Amino acid sequence: MxxxxxxxxxxxxxxxIGAARTALFNWLYARKEGGKFLLRVEDTxxxxxxxxxxxxxLEGLAWLGIGDYDEEIVFQSRNADKHREAxxxxxxxxxxxxxxxxxxERSDANVKxxxxxxxxxxxxxxxxxxxxxxxxxxxxxxxxxxxADGEPFAVRLKVPAEGQTHFTDAVxxxxxxxHSEIEDLVLLRSxxxxxxxxxxxxxxxxxxxxxxxxxxxxxxxxTHKQVLIYEALGAAVPRFAHLxxxxxxxxxxxxxxxxxxxxxxxxxxxxxxxxxxxxNFLALLGWSPAGLQSAEDATHGNEQTAADARGxxxxxxxxxxxxxxLERIHRSPAIFxxxxxxxxRWTDDKLIWMNAEYIRTMPLxxxxxxxxxxxxxxxxxxxxxxxxxxxWFARTINLIRERFYTLKDFSGQGRAYFADDFxxxxxxxxxxxxxxxxxxxxxxxxxxRLEAVEPWTLEAVEQALRDFADERGVKAGLLINASxxxxxxxxxxxxxxxxxxxxxRERSARRLRAAAALV
RNA sequence: GGCGCAUUGGUGUAGUUGGUUAACACGCCGCCCUCUCAAGGCGGAGACCACGGGUUCGAGUCCCGUAUGCGCUACCA
Numbered sequence: 001m002x003x004x005x006x007x008x009x010x011x012x013x014x015x016x017i018g019a020a021r022t023a024l025f026n027w028l029y030a031r032k033e034g035g036k037f038l039l040r041v042e043d044t045x046x047x048x049x050x051x052x053x054x055x056x057x058l059e060g061l062a063w064l065g066i067g068d069y070d071e072e073i074v075f076q077s078r079n080a081d082k083h084r085e086a087x088x089x090x091x092x093x094x095x096x097x098x099x100x101x102x103x104x105e106r107s108d109a110n111v112k113x114x115x116x117x118x119x120x121x122x123x124x125x126x127x128x129x130x131x132x133x134x135x136x137x138x139x140x141x142x143x144x145x146x147x148a149d150g151e152p153f154a155v156r157l158k159v160p161a162e163g164q165t166h167f168t169d170a171v172x173x174x175x176x177x178x179h180s181e182i183e184d185l186v187l188l189r190s191x192x193x194x195x196x197x198x199x200x201x202x203x204x205x206x207x208x209x210x211x212x213x214x215x216x217x218x219x220x221x222x223t224h225k226q227v228l229i230y231e232a233l234g235a236a237v238p239r240f241a242h243l244x245x246x247x248x249x250x251x252x253x254x255x256x257x258x259x260x261x262x263x264x265x266x267x268x269x270x271x272x273x274x275x276x277x278x279x280n281f282l283a284l285l286g287w288s289p290a291g292l293q294s295a296e297d298a299t300h301g302n303e304q305t306a307a308d309a310r311g312x313x314x315x316x317x318x319x320x321x322x323x324x325x326l327e328r329i330h331r332s333p334a335i336f337x338x339x340x341x342x343x344x345r346w347t348d349d350k351l352i353w354m355n356a357e358y359i360r361t362m363p364l365x366x367x368x369x370x371x372x373x374x375x376x377x378x379x380x381x382x383x384x385x386x387x388x389x390x391x392w393f394a395r396t397i398n399l400i401r402e403r404f405y406t407l408k409d410f411s412g413q414g415r416a417y418f419a420d421d422f423x424x425x426x427x428x429x430x431x432x433x434x435x436x437x438x439x440x441x442x443x444x445x446x447x448x449r450l451e452a453v454e455p456w457t458l459e460a461v462e463q464a465l466r467d468f469a470d471e472r473g474v475k476a477g478l479l480i481n482a483s484x485x486x487x488x489x490x491x492x493x494x495x496x497x498x499x500x501x502x503x504x505r506e507r508s509a510r511r512l513r514a515a516a517a518l519v
Numbered sequence: 520g521g522c523g524c525a526u527u528g529g530u531g532u533a534g535u536u537g538g539u540u541a542a543c544a545c546g547c548c549g550c551c552c553u554c555u556c557a558a559g560g561c562g563g564a565g566a567c568c569a570c571g572g573g574u575u576c577g578a579g580u581c582c583c584g585u586a587u588g589c590g591c592u593a594c595c596a
Contacts, residue, residue, distance in 0.1 A: 010595095010596050012596080042596065044595095044596075045595070045596060048595090048596085099594090103594060104594080111593055111595080112592095112593095114593085115520095115591095115592055115593070116520060116521090116592090117520085154594055155594095156594090172523095172524070172525095175523085175524095177522075177523080178522090181521080181522055181523095181592085182592090183592085185593095185594095186593085186594045187594095188594080189594045190594060191594085194594090196593090196594070196595085196596090197595070197596050198596095200596095201596090216590095217524070217525095217589085217590065218589090218590055218591075219590090219591085219596095220523070220524070220590070220591075221522075221523055221524085221590070221591040221592075222591065222592090242524095244524090244525080245589070245590075247588085247589075249529095249530085250588090251587090251588050251589070252588085252589090253589075253590095281531095284531065284532080284544090285531070286531095288531085288532055288533075290533095290535095312543075312544075313531085313532090313543085313544050313545085314544095330525095330532085331524075331525065332524090332525050332526065333524090333525070333526095333588085333589065333590095334530090334531065334532090335530065335531080336530090336531095337529080337530045337531080337545095337546095345546090348530075348531085348545090349529095349530070349531095349545055349546050350530070350531065350544075350545040350546080351545095352545090353544090353545055353546085354545085356557090356558095360557090360558075402557065402558060403556065403557040403558075404557095428555095431555090432555085475554090476554065477553095477554050477555085478554090479554085480554035480555080481554060481555060483554090484554080484555065484556095485555095490555090490556090491555065491556075492555050492556030492557075493555070493556070493557090494555095494556090494557090495553090495554075495555090496554055496555080497554090
């Protein structure tokens with residue numbers, strides 16, 4: 001049977017990076033196995049689900065490059081009737097029962113505490129059985145009659161008193177759980193008979209023909225309940241693969257409430273990350289390809305091996321797909337490292353590095369459209385960049401991309417190359433312009449000298465500037481650094497003669513003169 | 520409280536029939552290069568493989584226990 005997997009987010013917020021990784025692994029597995037990748041929106045919690053969340057999740061997946069679902073999106077809320085039918089079938093077959101116990105109110109906030117307390121008292125009062133429900137063995141006819149009389153009921157699965165369930169998890173191995181540990185879980189709520197999560201998931205997965213369930217480790221223990229439902233329904237149990245959780249620094253839970261936007265995928269899109277870089281990073285969180293970075297590879301083999309091994313964590317999508325396997329997924333949780341108090345480290349170091357690596361090494365033709373999109377949203381784009389200035393634009397981007405980390409840098413630090421209204425970095429002005437008062441006179445003189453340079457090439461400009469420095473008895477470095485700040489507003493940047501060439505004669509001269517006022 | 524899962528330098532990981540000096544990437548530090556900053560090259564600090572017991576000639580790798588973290592335990596998903 002060919003592989004069919006699904007990503008099943010609940011639309012109660014933006015796409016969490018942990019969820020994004022789950023989606024990615026499902027996608028990778030489907031593509032590797034030549035199977036189908038499906039999407040199911042689990043919107044059964046009507047109060048918390050929003051259309052906006054659904055849209056945001058879809059957008060996030062599309063951005064990541066894994067929005068190519070192989071079949072139509074399934075909305076779980078539309079299948080409620082099927083879920084209900086399945087549960088009632090189990091009641092008829094004696095595998096589930098109606099529970100006429102009045103519904104107890106519970107405050108959502110204290111559930112955890114309540115659970116612990118209940119468990120404690122249950123442990124103290126000798127072995128309060130999970131099978132003590134008085135309605136568990138109510139004859140079907142009586143159950144039917146009471147239901148027909150309009151008495152409200154919930155439907156519970158009849159979990160066998162003895163024995164255990166087991167399944168083999170592709171990641172965590174053999175899993176076993178005694179039935180005595182599992183209560184008769186509720187399938188349908190009393191009153192409106194709306195289906196609960198465990199039922200919905202199983203019925204939908206059966207309906208969709210899912211062969212492999214790949215999801216977060218937080219579902220590992222509950223999988224036993226689902227196995228029980230599969231068996232009651234007489235359906236084949238799929239293969240399960242649970243993914244280790246992604247944690248915050250200190251091994252704490254990575255939560256939207258505490259950590260804010262850092263856990264949202266859209267943050268990375270909005271802050272100038274490349275989908276391929278983010279995807280690459282995400283793939284390596286909880287999974288690693290076999291052998292790619294062993295010591296052997298790094299030290300032996302042919303000429304380029306050392307360099308190859310160094311960059312071996314930069315993995316093209318085709319290789320990711322090619323090498324992906326459930327067996328290489330780790331069991332221990334991964335920490336997503338960041339420091340909320342440090343702007344330079346607002347997100348994981350390696351992610352930032354990886355993004356920069358992609359920006360400076362990816363084919364220029366692939367980078368250009370991304371920069372264009374960034375420029376369009378920053379109001380820097382001009383039609384001529386795609387026409388008569390096309391070559392200049394490509395050359396300039398290629399020049400400055402070397403030291404940029406995100407797409408935002410092109411419109412931020414790189415603004416001076418494309419607009420005149422750039423800002424001067426104060427530290428740069430202090431360091432390169434205010435440092436030497438003679439620059440007040442030197443800069444305009446240099447401007448004049450450069451205006452005469454013909455042709456305007458890197459070599460000619462360098463020659464002219466160095467000659468000028470010699471004549472004036474100053475170090476070329478003084479003029480070079482001052483020029484850098486004058487032309488770009490920055491203290492750092494590409495080799496200055498490249499900058500001159502790209503900025504052009506007119507603009508260079510104008511900016512040199514203007515900068516004299518800043519000295 | 521019960522049940523489950525995990526534990527290799529700061530972080531991500533390699534280490535898969537137990538065998539010598541625990542490897543790679545990011546980050547950090549230094550040097551080289553140099554007009555700055557990156558990149559690149561070279562080098563360095565940083566892990567008694569959570570802790571304690573075993574098994575073995577030999578354990579990061581096997582077994583038991585402890586601790587810590589996380590998850591589940593709901594008429595939430």
